[in-house]
Amino acid sequence: MQGLSIASIKKNPALIPLYACIVAGCVGAGYYVLRLATRSPEVTWSHHSNPEPWEAYRTKQYKFYSPIRDYSKLESPAPNYKE
Known part of the structure; x- marks a missing residue:
């Protein structure tokens, strides 16, 4: 697919903000789930x-x-x- 390789991103630099937003959303969601799993009073690990x-x-x-x-x-x- 176009837009999934570095060469195709260089051809179409308008995809860079889209990928940046997707990466930021995934990192934020991962951080939130990790924080809930470690800091929430409803979850116990020991x-x-x-x-x-x-x-x-x-x-x-x-x-x-x-x-x-x-x-x-x-x-x-x-x-x-x-x-």
Whole structure:
């Protein structure tokens, strides 16, 4: 196909911004998925070292925006399964 080799891109330089946008979108999507897999509280990778990972977020703010500043003084809405 035309436009997929360096020689054909040199013939038609208008394809360069198209390829730049596609590469930027792929890199951004890959970064976002990697960030969700490593930073999201819903995902855990170490079941053996931390069998109850939800307990770490009992007194932390993990929402993007919240009018509450200090979560450590509030009672958590999460159920306590140890009782």
